[in-house]
């Protein structure tokens with residue numbers, strides 16, 4: 083037999099299959115404290131986003147006891163921390179550094195609720211991309227966004243951060259945002275790891291009160307609160323953050339069934355789970371863990387990899403190991419996931435690449451232009467009687483209200499690295515960009531409080547002008563986290579101010595436009611009744627003033643559509659278009675029907691509502707084919723004509739209604755939208771395709787079913803059924 087030469091191994095070369103991966107090698111070398119360091123994320127102190135403020139982390143980074151940071155900005159400080167980890171710690175593992183880049187980093191775009199009003203997937207992606215590029219240039223590698231919690235309760239302050247009331251819309255935004263943040267792949271120097279949060283069903287907190295318990299059905303959970311997260315996972319989201327809240331008695335931070343079985347198992351999420359701020363420690367106050375060791379064990383077993391700010395893993399897991407509550411294998415699994423994310427972000431090979439190239443002025447300028455055009459498109463014109471807007475024949479304008487000259491407030495909640503003076507106020511924008519119009523200004527009152535002393539001067543201003551613009555609403559910190567409001571109306575003396583101005587202006591036949599700043603729909607039926615024009619500006623970000631000038635001057639026809647229903651009374655909450663039918667639908671002639679004695683059922687403004695400067699009419703709905711099987715596609719066409727005198731953008735919404743099914747279906751379900759821009763007199767045809775498989779729903783056993791029968795196809799400008807064109811399609815088995 084010929085003797086085979088033994089395979090020679092060249093020095094430094096190991097056949098690939100025998101080579102140890104970097105992660106395997108590190109896992110062999112790491113001590114328990116170093117492993118727990120990789121599972122720990124500590125706040126660096128630039129932004130305060132929670133109750134515990136950490137001290138100096140430098141020593142802990144050097145010893146490997148802290149492997150991840152949040153709330154740090156700027157290439158200098160970030161690279162210095164990174165240097166400590168890479169060059170001074172024993173194993174040189176780079177840090178993962180994140181920040182809440184929720185609607186921009188230094189350049190701020192409209193708050194997420196305002197961006198939802200764009201109904202434009204490309205725009206959603208574009209702003210996330212622009213924010214990622216800016217944040218990565220600052221040295222960051224992770225953002226805690228997108229926030230995907232559906233909210234149907236305007237009392238909840240975090241309504242501002244999310245996609246609004248509709249689950250399908252939430253899923254569209256989720257995919258678009260993940261694509262935008264993660265760009266061409268996590269390894270790219272201008273990409274950030276995204277974080278889908280807060281998983282899940284954080285929106286329906288009891289009574290709209292922040293951090294309160296959540297109790298909802300399994301159907302509501304699956305139909306309303308999970309789809310956006312499933313979409314984020316499908317889009318490849320790198321990380322997920324569980325909600326602070328408990329769901330039907332089980333805090334999300336310890337929810338093994340949802341985190342491990344649904345998110346990782348059913349949806350296939352293989353990324354990193356990051357706890358919310360101190361949430362693991364709060365398992366003790368939730369009453370499900372006796373001490374930090376138990377809390378840490380619950381979270382780890384549920385699949386949470388990184389402990390943000392509770393120090394529960396570092397302090398609790400060694401004890402939990404001793405008590406046999408967790409295994410080393412469970413810890414190792416989490417460590418491997420964290421290291422794998424750092425590897426995917428290319429942090430090992432090039433820890434300083436993010437933040438190594440300062441941005442040039444042209445890039446910064448282009449981003450501001452984008453912020454201006456997005457802001458102008460996110461504002462929603464709720465009312466525009468007698469063509470009050472755009473301003474015509476106005477030589478002098480009174481700009482009144484506490485939010486007129488308030489650049490810092492224009493940031494809205496979560497401003498990342500946006501400095502207070504980085505925003506152009508309404509006053510500055512209008513003064514600069516309304517040609518031929520002199521702008522006179524009086525604040526009239528503060529945002530909150532009860533001082534009415536400045537109202538008279540503001541009212542007096544009305545005598546000297548041709549038109550009045552009121553800038554009213556909430557301050558930036560009145561929505562967002564920990565900003566629930568039991569009475570989401572105009573705060574402080576603003577109603578008194580507005581009514582005094584309206585009285586005086588209307589007494590002289592002058593028109594009043596009210597611009598509302600808020601992180602939620604405000605309950606202002608009286609203002610909607612009395613103002614001649616009403617514009618929901620949410621918080622539009624850095625270019626607020628110029629964007630509003632574009633709208634007021636008529637350079638941009640408003641095209642935002644509200645992603646939340648506006649209630650007329652707080653007692654209507656929760657109010658949303660996707661309600662299921664009652665067995666006794668409202669009938670004013672029949673006492674025993676589903677209605678209020680004191681207010682109508684109808685909202686102040688329905689979901690999808692928003693006017694432009696044209697007069698857009700939808701007609702001639704065509705649905706083809708007449709019948710379709712589960713694998714088919716329904717093609718919907720509708721003509722849109724601009725009968726007005728201005729160019730305008732129309733949004734066409736596609737809803738369905740399954741009138742007869744084994745489970746009661748909502749009165750309307752959103753399935754699609756499209757936009758068309760039309761010049762005066764122009765007609766366009768909008769086409770929407772709906773795969774029939776999307777008409778599956780969760781049957782009585784919560785498994786998806788496709789049931790034969792007729793389904794209504796409803797198309798129109800908003801979720802007001804009386805304004806929808808109705809067609810139908812037959813589903814075949």
Ligand code: BGC
Pocket residue numbers: 131132152182226279358359563
């Ligand atoms: C918020 C998260 C945020 C985290 C870090 C928490 O208080 O709930 O949304 O990502 O802080 O700032």
